[in-house]
Amino acid sequence: MTTSDRITLYYSPQTRATGTRVPLEELGAPYDLQILNMKAGEQRQPAYLAINPLGKVPAIRHGEALVTEQVALYIYLADLFPQAGLTPALNDPRRGPYLRWIAYYGSSFEPALIDKFMKHEPAPVTQSPYSDYETMLGALEAQLSKGPYLLGERMTAADILWGVAFNWTMMFGLVSKQDVFVRYAERIASRPAFQRISADDDKMAAQHAAAAG
Structure with a gap:
């Protein structure tokens, strides 16, 4: 391979x-x-x-x-x-933080988001995978405030993951439009790759809706 x-x-x-x-x-x-x-x-x-x-x-x-x-x-x-x-090398000191913030998406952010969206009563902090929603989101805000990217000046694949996530979660009101999140999401959404795929997705989704209807 x-x-x-x-x-x-x-x-x-x-x-x-x-x-x-x-x-x-x-x-x-x-x-x-x-x-x-x-x-x-x-x-x-x-x-x-x-x-x-x-x-x-x-x-x-x-x-x-x-x-x-x-x-x-x-x-x-x-x-x-x-x-x-888009990825720090294995011997790069940023590799650990890079993996941390990628894993944080699946292990903390999404579980918290689903609980919020479904209006579930969150688990006690000692049993929750994400502590509590505000603490989970606050850790992200603190990291991104150092900007412009998660690891500073260099964009990585983690930023694409999070930039896309903030775009759709703020669009649906699942994450509040705090300035640091808005600026970060716009930074990723303004990239040509994101723009191309968003336009293509709109066309494809319309075709699927018509076919299903």
């Missing part, structure tokens, strides 16, 4: 998969889309459940490797194309 092998991204527009297509573009990775119409339930069909039994996107296939889970995809892809400069 080499970096020249084309990557297959299992994809549906305006989903978490969008956030994986952006780094593929930023990395200059050779990839193909395997598009699923989630409005028609294609993600629940046996062919895709053989790829991801949870019926979620994104997933990628690269040679013999099959990778699911958004955080794992970011780490895998950025490491696969180190020449793009």
